[in-house]
Amino acid sequence: MPARPLPLDHTVAIRTGYWFEALCYRDARDRPPELLDRAMLDTPEEAVRRIRLQIRTAHPFALSPKEVHRALTWADDGGRIHTLAALHRGETAGFSIVLRGGLRPEWRVRPVDYLSLTPTPTGTIRICVRVT
Numbered sequence: 835m836p837a838r839p840l841p842l843d844h845t846v847a848i849r850t851g852y853w854f855e856a857l858c859y860r861d862a863r864d865r866p867p868e869l870l871d872r873a874m875l876d877t878p879e880e881a882v883r884r885i886r887l888q889i890r891t892a893h894p895f896a897l898s899p900k901e902v903h904r905a906l907t908w909a910d911d912g913g914r915i916h917t918l919a920a921l922h923r924g925e926t927a928g929f930s931i932v933l934r935g936g937l938r939p940e941w942r943v944r945p946v947d948y949l950s951l952t953p954t955p956t957g958t959i960r961i962c963v964r965v966t
Contacts, residue, residue: 845952852881852921853946856888859938870939874948878921881943882914885929888941896933905931921945 856871871888875881886909897905907913908929920927921943930940 845950847950847952848947849950851876851946851948852878853944854881854884855942856885857940857942859940861936861938867940874946875943878918878943881921882917885909885917885941885943886914888939889929889931896935896937897931898934901931901933917943 852875854871854873854875855869857867858870859867871884873884875884889905889909913929917927917929924945926942926944928940928942930938932938
């Protein structure tokens, strides 16, 4: 009789995470957009920190003065606070800017429930499940 692998014990939990996407549209009719970044994050604060970092490092010289003001107002003032509040309420939130060449980067974060399977003794497997 062939040997069968022993079943692993698992800890199963449904958790809430935050699905982060950074996209770039060439113009208003561009479909599909270019995917710049995607990640599953544990907290709304991580998502907002990631948006702020990407705004400050990737786009400061490509923005018009008006868009620089909008971006910094969002990153340093009320915009990020409203985004955090929306995410804590379970709502989708995001921010977009327009670069001088017409490109439109957009950051989106949405709360998602996912199933966490933790086999013993190895690591955690994340399966994302969209809940509508």
